[in-house]
Amino acid sequence: MxxxxxxxxxxxxxxxxxxxxxxxxxxxxxxxxxxxxxxxxLGFEAGEIEAVFLNGTIRPKSTVLHDGDRVALLPPGTPGSYRLILGIKAMNDQETSPE
Amino acid sequence: MADKIYRVRMNDLSFSVEDVPKEWLGLGGRGLTSTIVAAEVDPECHPLGPNNKMVFAPGLLSGTAAANSGRTSLGAKSPLTGGIKESNSGGTSAGIMAKLGVKALIIEGLPEEDDTFYHIHVTKEHVTIEPIPELVGKENFEVLDTMLERYGRKVAVFSIGTPGEQRMLISNISVKDPQGKIRSLGRGGLGAVMGSKKIKVITVDAGDSKETYLADAATFRAANKAFTKALKENPISGEGLPAFGTDILVNIINEAGGLPSMNFRYGTSENAEELSGEHVAENIQERGGKTTHGCHAGCVIQCSQVYNDKDGNYVTSGFEYEMIWAFGANYGIDDIDTIAHIDHIMDDIGVDAIETGVTFGVAAEGGMLPFGDGEAVIKILTEEIPNGTPTGRVIGSGAGNVGKLYGVVRVPVVKNQGMPAYEPRAIKGQGITYVTTPMGADHTAGYAVATNILNSGGHIDPLKKEGQVELSRNLQIASAAIDSTGMCIFVAFPALDDPACLPALIDMINARFGAELTGDDVTNLGKNILKLEHAFNLKAGLGKADDRIPEFMKYETLPPHDAIWDFTNEEIDAFWDF
Known part of the structure; x- marks a missing residue:
């Protein structure tokens, strides 16, 4: 794909x-x-990518990709309240918290 | 000696130095300016008439060694929104006012002579108010250089350019920064209020004064150390902002489909890569500028930068995301160097980057000029506006008025103030802040995070309504509280990850004043300020019908997510249930 x-x-x-x-x-x-x-x-280590946009929305990193998808990798460092408002922090917390 | 209120009366060109009323003692920054405006300004007054007042105030920690404590607040009734306004800025003024013991500088009345502009010079317990005909018609950099030559580089300078003199609604007030360049009290047309009072420039000279005593110096130092550590070790304030500045947001907001483009028609821009923080940082490195630059002494974040042209010559500093968005994505200029040049011009003449950029977007929509025409913008900013031609006055009147003049329906304003760089249909939490904040469409009104009131449960989807009103309320309460400390609002970023950050800030306030504030006290302060500002607006005639999004956002979907504004009035009005 x-x-x-x-x-x-x-x-x-x-x-x-x-x-x-x-x-x-x-x-x-x-x-x-x-x-x-x-x-x-791509060789990134844990923590180097805080969140990922898949087709314009923050999605879990466990999401399976499909042909034609648009992916953008976002490292830590998003300023403003946007880390919160865009759901970046909540997704990251969800993915990194111990079960 | 205790701090004092310095009051200047322009009607008879007199001044007084007054004791601080007990109820104002624990306030600073926005908390103080909004309290004074609410107490002393008739909400029904004409903002450019004799009964409006300007209130300048440093923050609670300004003038101390506290990292990032150098913001100055200015309060007044806004001629743009018709409501209460607090605008704050970096620069050197907060530290200098605090060292002089100026709790607030209140300027009231209008002079009898309508053809004279004045210079106000504030020193220890004294104010001079004198005509300054030689600077009338001059722009900010010339005014600033003249004042620095006269008083030396340690003086604080507030000035207006020709748009402020002409009481244009896009005008702002310039503040000297540590490098002798310009920061701005940007939003709400407060340059027009200064122009209405016939004040061209204000200088504050602290001389040898050092009135910022600490009740408990040792505790203060320890708290400041912890606070600075939190700022420096955080990936946002310690790494991302110093490397890329706020403009790092272009690609992120564009990817989210929330970058308003071509006057809020689209949520993404073809120009995003050209405008991006990554591209700006590359240019800076290639051309010998600086990716780090502080807007005030004691800043450890250094989100500002120095941007040079292709030949390595200085063009501008403080080249921010919102300005680059306004002219690049929203108005459609596809060349970052043209935008940098426009940024410099706007600093010089003294106009708000957001309001001016949104105005050009609406003007293009109305057919006044083509989208993306940088040369046309430069001509209007350098010739039409300074000379007050009809074209200059039309653009100078702001986005809402240009929309009315040109019969435009797609006019992105709330309370007549142009929306910043975040599309409310695609980033709904931001949209709730735009409609509910007493300031008119303003992103910084909901910028800070107070973890003690933050509901961290659950994923926030920016495209959905759920949880957004509560989120915006919490952000606005925290922002009002931080704005009152005199801290840069960016100090709140580490608070999301580092539980030591905000307690260290409160420890500093307590050690400065010998107080015993808790986190809850500070959030209550934020709540009280918001309610006070809202009450002023209600009395000024701004009611629920003004807490609304422009109608086109309720029936036009926004690509790429086909997002729409779908909040009911009841959902919006529930914001004030606290």
Whole structure:
């Protein structure tokens, strides 16, 4: 499958330093991959990506990707109350809290 | 010596230095300006007439070593909204006023001579009010440089440019920053109030005064250390903002489908990458600017920056997300350097970046000029507005009025104030803040987070109504409280993750004044300020019908999420149930 992909702020710097294009690029992924699989494939470690936009909304990293999806990776550092208002913090808390 | 109220009467060009009434002693910043405006200004007065007052106040911790404590608040009745207004800014004025022992500077009345502009100079227990004909018709940088030459670099300077002189509703008040550049008391057309009082420039010279005594210096130092640590170690205030500034939000808000574009027709912009904080940071690094820059002494966040042109020459500082959005996404200019140039011009003439950008969006919608025409904007800002031509006065009247003049339906204002860079249909919590805040559409009214009243349960979906009214209420209460401390509102960001952050701030206030405030006291302060401001607006004639979103947002869906404004009036009005 092919997804469209963006990385923002520090995530962009990290990927560019490895020569990985990450501004509005198409990328081939294996069918059935989740957002977390994709993050792992790019080499990010836990905590480096706080939240992920999937087709314009913050979605759990366990979400399975599909052909034509638009994905944007967001590292920690979103200012304003927007980290709260956009649901970034709540999703991150949910995903990182011990069961 | 205790702090004093400095009062200037423009009607007879006199002044007095007064004791602080007991009920004002524990207040600063917005808490004090709104209290004084509510107590002394007739809500029904004409904002540009003799009965409006300007109240300048440093925060509770301004003038101390507290990190990020250098915001100055200005309160008045707004000629743009017709309601109460508090606008605050960085710069050097808060620290200087606090060191001089100025709890508040109140300016009232109108001078009898209508053709004279004045310079107010505040020193220890003294104020001079003198005509300054040589600076009439000059813009802010020239006024600022003239004052610095006359008094030295340690003087605080508030000034207006030609739009303020002409009482235009987009005008603001400039405040000198530590580098001798300009920050702004931006919103609500308060430059017009200063112009109506015929004041071109205010300077405050603290001399050798150091009136900011600490009741418990050791506790203060320890609390400030903990507070500074919380700010520096947080990924937002310690890393993200210093590296990319507030403009990092362009790509994020665009991705969320909440970046208002082409006068609030779309939720994403084709120009997002050009406008983005990542791109601005790249340009700064290539051209020898600075990604970090503090708007006031003691700032440890340094979200501002110095932006140079392609040849490495200084263009502007304080190049913020909202300004870049207003001219890039909302009005459609696709070149970041043109936008930086416009930012510099707006600093110089003294107009609010948000109101002016939203006005150009509405003007383009009405056919007055094309979308995205940077040269047309520059011509209006540098020729039409300073000369007060009919075109200049039309743009100078703000988005709501231009919408009426051109028969435009899509006019993104609440209480006649232009909406900032967050689409209320796609970011609904922000929309509730726009409609309910006593300030008119204002993003900073709901910017801070007080964890002790935050309902952290459950996921907030920005596209859905659930939980948004409560969230906005909590953010607005916290913001009103932080605005009263004189702290930059960005100090609230670490509070989301670090439980030590806000208690350290309260410890500093207690150590400064020998008080015993708790977290609940501070949130109650925020609640009281909001209610006081709301009561003023009700008396001024701004009722429930003014707490509403522009109608087009209720029937036009916003791409890409096809979002719509779907709150009932009852749901909105429940905001005030506290």
């Amino acid at each position: 092919t997804i469209n992909f963006n990385a923002f702020s520090f995530a962009r710097l990290t990927l560019r330093s490895q020569g990985i294009e990450c501004v509005n690029v198409d990328r081939e992924l294996r069918d059935g991959m989740t957002i977390q699989d994709f993050i792992d494939e």
